Each structure stands twice: as C-alpha cells, then as structure tokens.
Amino acid sequence: MAKFTTQALTLLALALPQISLAAAGPNAAIRQQAEARINQRLQEAGLEASSTQLQLLPPRDVPACPAPWQVEAADTRAFSRMRFTLSCPGMGWRGNVIVRAAVSARVAVAARDLRAGETLQAEDIAWEERPLADPADLFGRAAPPQDMQVRSALSAGQPLRRRQLQPPQLVKRGAGLRIVARQDGIEVTVAGEALANGRQGEIIPVRNLSSGKTIKARVSADGEVNPVE
Structure with missing residues (x-):
C-alpha cells in the first residue's frame, strides 16, 4: 500500500478544492441559474413544474477558471432559447451560453367544449400536463380560472389561456x-x-x-x- 508523507497529504488536501471545481466546470453554475429563472417564472404564474430538461450550448474554448464561475441572465423570456453570460473573475474572460429548456406543468384545460360567453365553473376545468412556452398565459391550481368568461369557443382538452378569457x-x-x-x-x-x-x-x-x-x-x-x- 502506498504511503504518504505529511507534506504530501497537505499538498493533496490543498489541491482537492481546485480539482473538484475543475471537474464540475461551469455547467453546474449555468444549470443552477437557469433552473432558478424557470422556477421564478412558474411561481409568478402559479404553476408547478412536472419536469424540466435543459440542454446547454456553451461557447467554444472555455478556459479553466481558478475562481467560481459567475453567471448572469441576459435573456430568459423564451424557455426554448435562454441566454446567459458566463464569466471568470480575474481572467477577463466572458462568453454567452444558450440554454434550451423543455418545461412541462399541470395546467388548466377545458373539461368539455365551451361556447363563447360561458362562465367557467369548477366542473368545466380539468388539469393536464402540458409543455410550456409562456407560463404567464396559463393557469395553475394556485389560481384557477373559475368564474372567468370564455371569449371564443374552446374545445375539450384545449388549454385555458388568459388571452382567451375575461373577467365576468x-x-x-x-x-x-x-x-x-x-x-x-x-x-x-x-x-x-x-x-x-x-x-x-x-x-x-x-x-x-x-x-x-x-x-x-x-x-x-x-x-x-x-x-x-
């Protein structure tokens, strides 16, 4: 069995944080920021994510960064193409990272065919998992669209969108x-x-x-x- 001197053990202990950071790379920081932005928008819309899948498209030739990576949101309006700025403090390096997110959640849908002008009752609303493009336009269980009026006819299973409804x-x-x-x-x-x-x-x-x-x-x-x- 190999034996280590006290000096060798000390050097190994000092190197471990750097090795761990280098192995993790910037992906963990980017994912954390992307998930935080997604969760914030879902909470604002009263939705809870059922699943979230992220695809990261980092820039080429990302250097090894001795300090923790910094990630800033540049444009997160569309889940399908979110843009973040990745930077390494002390090195002056910056790059853009594209994150493609596939997010789904349980949202309110029409439980039956609805006519224009109808007022939604509890039995008119069903809940199904659907992919999200604009969470602010949909309704979650935290704020169901009960007592809202339908602007135009909707088919059963069609998501109930805010722009398709109006207050009574x-x-x-x-x-x-x-x-x-x-x-x-x-x-x-x-x-x-x-x-x-x-x-x-x-x-x-x-x-x-x-x-x-x-x-x-x-x-x-x-x-x-x-x-x-």
Whole structure:
C-alpha cells in the first residue's frame, strides 16, 4: 500500500478544492441559474413544474477558471432559447451560453367544449400536463380560472389561456348599483347608476344618484363599484 508523507497529504488536501471545481466546470453554475429563472417564472404564474430538461450550448474554448464561475441572465423570456453570460473573475474572460429548456406543468384545460360567453365553473376545468412556452398565459391550481368568461369557443382538452378569457361582467349600463367608499375603516355607501358596462377591475363612469354628479369608479363586485381619484 502506498504511503504518504505529511507534506504530501497537505499538498493533496490543498489541491482537492481546485480539482473538484475543475471537474464540475461551469455547467453546474449555468444549470443552477437557469433552473432558478424557470422556477421564478412558474411561481409568478402559479404553476408547478412536472419536469424540466435543459440542454446547454456553451461557447467554444472555455478556459479553466481558478475562481467560481459567475453567471448572469441576459435573456430568459423564451424557455426554448435562454441566454446567459458566463464569466471568470480575474481572467477577463466572458462568453454567452444558450440554454434550451423543455418545461412541462399541470395546467388548466377545458373539461368539455365551451361556447363563447360561458362562465367557467369548477366542473368545466380539468388539469393536464402540458409543455410550456409562456407560463404567464396559463393557469395553475394556485389560481384557477373559475368564474372567468370564455371569449371564443374552446374545445375539450384545449388549454385555458388568459388571452382567451375575461373577467365576468358585473355591471350593466343603465342598471342601479352601490357606490362604496372605504377609508380608514369607515365605509360609506350611496346609490348610483352605471353609465357603461363593466367587468371586474374595470373603471367605468357612474352617476351618484344623491348628488347627480358623474364620477369614475372601479367595478369590485356584482352591482358594486368603488370611487377612484
């Protein structure tokens, strides 16, 4: 069995971190950054990834870096082509790395054929694993699209996309409504009249029936609006 002197063991111990770093290379740092960006966008969209596969396309002639690699996101809008900047501190070397990500998650899909104008109920929504291109346009279990209205007809199994849905119409032009003002724990309600149709979150003109004045108000609930400045 080979024997090592104390000096040889010390030199070997000092070399191990460098050997480990050299063996790992920059790929681990790139993967970590790519996965972090993907997870951030999924969380913002209320989605959970079922699977993520990454293909790294690093630049040619990547040097050996004595210090930990630094990775910065340059463009991560499209999962199919994310771009990162790879650099080695102290050497002045920089290069671009392309990462192609194939990401899938369980998203909301139409449980049946839907007609334009229908309001989604819980039984109209199913959950299936689908590949993701733009997670912000899809719905996850954290925020299902229940009570949203369908803009145009959808087929069963078709993903429910935000651009294909709209908030329900809660106020009709000419109908009576409640104008509710809240401030510092105080709530004041007066009768009003809608001067336009309004969906949840929209700002429409309404007439205060007590004063006769026309104000702008945000639709907050069925038959209710809140004044805006």
